[in-house]
Amino acid sequence: MLILIKSINFSMTSIIQNIASNSEDDYRQLPHNLDAEQQLLGALLVNNDLFDKISSYLKIEHFFEHIHGVIFDNISKLILSNKLASPITLKTQIDNDERFEEIEGSKYLIKLAAESSSIINIEEYAQIIRHLYTWRKLIDLGNDVVNVSYSPPADMTPFDHLEYIEQKLYSLAEDEKYGNDFKNFSTALTEAIDTAASAYHKDGQVSGLSSGFRDLDKVLGGLQSSDLLIIAGRPSMGKTAFATNIAFHIANAFNIGDNDTEKKQSQGAVVGFFSLEMSSSQLATRIISEQTSVSSDKIRKGQISNIEYDRLIDVARKLQDIPLFIDETGGISIGQLIARARKLKRQNNLGILVIDYLQLLTSSNRRYNENRVQELSEITQSLKALAKELNIPIIALSQLSRQVENRDDKKPQLSDLRESGSIEQDADVVMFLYREEYYLEKKQPREGTEEYIQWQESMEEVHQKAQVIIGKNRHGSTPVIEMYFDGSVTRFSDYTSDDRLPERFE
Numbered sequence: 100m101l102i103l104i105k106s107i108n109f110s111m112t113s114i115i116q117n118i119a120s121n122s123e124d125d126y127r128q129l130p131h132n133l134d135a136e137q138q139l140l141g142a143l144l145v146n147n148d149l150f151d152k153i154s155s156y157l158k159i160e161h162f163f164e165h166i167h168g169v170i171f172d173n174i175s176k177l178i179l180s181n182k183l184a185s186p187i188t189l190k191t192q193i194d195n196d197e198r199f200e201e202i203e204g205s206k207y208l209i210k211l212a213a214e215s216s217s218i219i220n221i222e223e224y225a226q227i228i229r230h231l232y233t234w235r236k237l238i239d240l241g242n243d244v245v246n247v248s249y250s251p252p253a254d255m256t257p258f259d260h261l262e263y264i265e266q267k268l269y270s271l272a273e274d275e276k277y278g279n280d281f282k283n284f285s286t287a288l289t290e291a292i293d294t295a296a297s298a299y300h301k302d303g304q305v306s307g308l309s310s311g312f313r314d315l316d317k318v319l320g321g322l323q324s325s326d327l328l329i330i331a332g333r334p335s336m337g338k339t340a341f342a343t344n345i346a347f348h349i350a351n352a353f354n355i356g357d358n359d360t361e362k363k364q365s366q367g368a369v370v371g372f373f374s375l376e377m378s379s380s381q382l383a384t385r386i387i388s389e390q391t392s393v394s395s396d397k398i399r400k401g402q403i404s405n406i407e408y409d410r411l412i413d414v415a416r417k418l419q420d421i422p423l424f425i426d427e428t429g430g431i432s433i434g435q436l437i438a439r440a441r442k443l444k445r446q447n448n449l450g451i452l453v454i455d456y457l458q459l460l461t462s463s464n465r466r467y468n469e470n471r472v473q474e475l476s477e478i479t480q481s482l483k484a485l486a487k488e489l490n491i492p493i494i495a496l497s498q499l500s501r502q503v504e505n506r507d508d509k510k511p512q513l514s515d516l517r518e519s520g521s522i523e524q525d526a527d528v529v530m531f532l533y534r535e536e537y538y539l540e541k542k543q544p545r546e547g548t549e550e551y552i553q554w555q556e557s558m559e560e561v562h563q564k565a566q567v568i569i570g571k572n573r574h575g576s577t578p579v580i581e582m583y584f585d586g587s588v589t590r591f592s593d594y595t596s597d598d599r600l601p602e603r604f605e
Contacts, residue, residue, distance in 0.1 A: 130234040131163035132227055139224040140167060141215030143174050144185055144208065150178045153225040161232040170208070186212055233271055240267055265438045272441075308368055308451060308492060311348030313593045314580045318569060319528060322349075322451065322492040326573075327483045327525060329457075331497040331516055332532035333504070337565065338496045339377065339455050340385065340589035341532060345494065346370045346453050347386050350423040353450070368450020368491075369422040371443050373436060375459035379425040389590040390414045396587070422447065432461045433478045437485055444489050452489075454482070456496035457522070476521035483525045497522060499531075509538050513570045529571040534584060536561045565591065 142149055154175070162168035173192050177184040186208035193205055247260055307321030322328065322345075332338045352367030374382055388395035391410045397403050398411070424443060428435075436454070443449040454460070462474040479495075486493040499515045511531040516522045523529065539557055544550040565584040569577040581594035 129163070129238060130231045132231055133164055133167075135224045135227040136162055136164055136167045137211055138215060139221055139228065140170055140174070141211040141213075142221045142224070143171075144189075144212040145215050147174075147178050147184050149221045150175070150184075152222055157225045157229060161228050163228075163231065163235070170211075236271055240264065240271075262432070262435060266434050308349055309352065309366075310345045311352075312345075312580075312582070312591070314582075315567060318572065318576060318578060318580065320574065322494070323527070323574065324490045324492060325487045326492045326527040327479070327486050328492060328494045328528040328530065329497050329516075329522055329526045330494060330530050330532065331499055331522075331570075332511065333499050333509075335537055336532040336534055337584055337586070337589070337591065338532055340584070340586075341567075341591050342453050342455055342494055342496055343372075343382060343385050343589070344389065344591050346372055346423060346451070347389070347421075349451055350421045351418070353422055369443075369447050370424065371440060371449050371452045372423060372425045373431065373452070373454045374425055374427050375429055375431060376455060377427070379427045382425055385589045386418065387411060387414055388588045390418070392588055394587045395589060430459070430461065433481050436460065437481060440485060440489065444491075449489065449491060451491050452485075452493045454493070454495040456498065458498050472521070479521045479525040483527075509533070509535075510566075510568065511570070523571065526571060527573040528569070531568040531570055533566045533568055534561075534564070535566075536564065564594070 139153075157171075159168040159172045159175075162171060170189070173189055174184040177188060182188065186205065189208055190205050193208065244260075244264055247255075248257075251257075251260065305316045305319075305321030307319070307323040307326075309316050309321050310319070330338055330342055349367045350370040353369065372382065384395050384398055387393075388398055391407070391414050393403060393407045393411065397407075403411070424447065426439060440449065440452055457475070457478065460478050462477050482493055482495060497516060499511050503509055503511055503515050510533050513523050513529060515531075516529070536558065539554070539561060542554065544554055563583050563585055565582045567580040567582055569580070571577065583592045583594055584590070585592075
């Protein structure tokens with residue numbers, strides 16, 4: 100009997116606690132501040148000029164009290180029509196609106212204007228209203244997460260829901276940035292002079308991030324913030340190797356030099372590399388191969404000497420702290436990529452993003468999935484917008500269509516870009532990689548013939564030579580840049596012609 104009574108008492112205690120807990124939840128109100136809303140509306144009614152300070156980021160839906168949102172909307176419409184917004188001019192609209200009957204609309208407007216204590220704090224009131232709106236949206240999202248997780252639709256995976264949540268969170272984060280107003284020309288002019296001064300004082304005379312290639316930096320002035328750069332080419336031209344060389348140089352430059360942080364940052368940057376085709380270990384192998392001059396094929400097969408092995412270990416130790424972050428997720432959507440790039444920017448101050456390659460990205464908008472041209476258009480527009488938002492250069496690799504192979508002249512051009520319209524339009528710089536050695540090697544004639552001797556001479560002329568063809572450059576000229584390419588160690592390097600070599604003494 101005693102055990103039964105204790106059990107009953109325990110059950111009753113639990114019930115009482117649950118009731119108390121539920122009651123507390125039932126009376127919990129969503130975050131809001133009616134005083135701030137009233138003060139802001141009153142200030143606007145007293146001085147319409149204050150509207151310009153908040154109009155770019157405060158909207159009707161941000162008000163907790165619906166009537167306040169309606170008043171703000173009516174004030175906005177009058178001001179934007181170059182009319183006076185006051186309790187008197189709003190009276191006609193308010194009197195005809197049934198929603199204001201209960202609070203006696205006309206009297207309420209007069210009360211708002213009369214009790215407005217300060218008009219200099221309107222931006223603080225606006226930020227309070229915006230922040231509380233964001234808290235309410237987070238609560239809504241939290242409830243949505245719980246409800247859907249308890250009863251998910253049959254065709255939804257947990258990863259679909261995670262992507263949805265991530266997009267909603269970042270959408271809220273972006274909304275809180277409020278956007279930017281017009282810049283005064285003097286501000287833009289100062290920024291332009293600062294950029295020129297930075298280029299003047301930097302080694303190599305570049306205003307952006309140095310790619311590590313002398314002649315490319317001369318043409319582009321370095322990799323510029325907010326630019327979308329496309330590196331395109333047919334298979335085996337060395338697109339991934341070229342992008343990896345640039346990424347490594349920038350990350351390594353950030354990690355070299357004095358202890359002065361600003362000097363490090365001016366020399367290099369934190370690099371984010373989305374490798375949609377190769378694994379992170381394969382990319383690391385390429386970098387080690389390039390730095391040690393040991394063939395990546397030999398590294399993979401373990402066909403290396405003791406000296407080469409010691410060299411690999413030594414280089415690996417030196418490189419383990421460079422700020423190069425690799426995401427090897429395959430089949431990633433543009434929405435996921437943007438979310439992860441923003442996170443890397445926030446947590447590690449991302450300085451440049453590399454994507455290998457463009458055609459492996461998918462759209463976040465399911466309606467585009469059957470139209471590849473529209474899908475790729477959304478992807479390139481999103482990447483260009485992301486470059487501007489994060490204020491970093493973004494390098495995206497791209498395939499070329501097969502029509503290149505059907506021409507006698509294999510050198511690529513803008514029309515060869517797959518689904519080329521959007522890529523060509525959105526990109527600031529388009530670079531094509533071309534290696535004549537690759538095509539000439541396939542034309543090898545029978546040994547012992549005169550054609551074979553001529554072929555050998557031609558092969559010697561183009562051996563390990565490559566070209567970077569600038570197909571589009573929004574900032575300047577579009578030349579052809581000569582380079583060297585060593586395929587065994589996947590390394591591009593600056594081209595030095597015979598007339599630039601120092602004199603040799605026999």
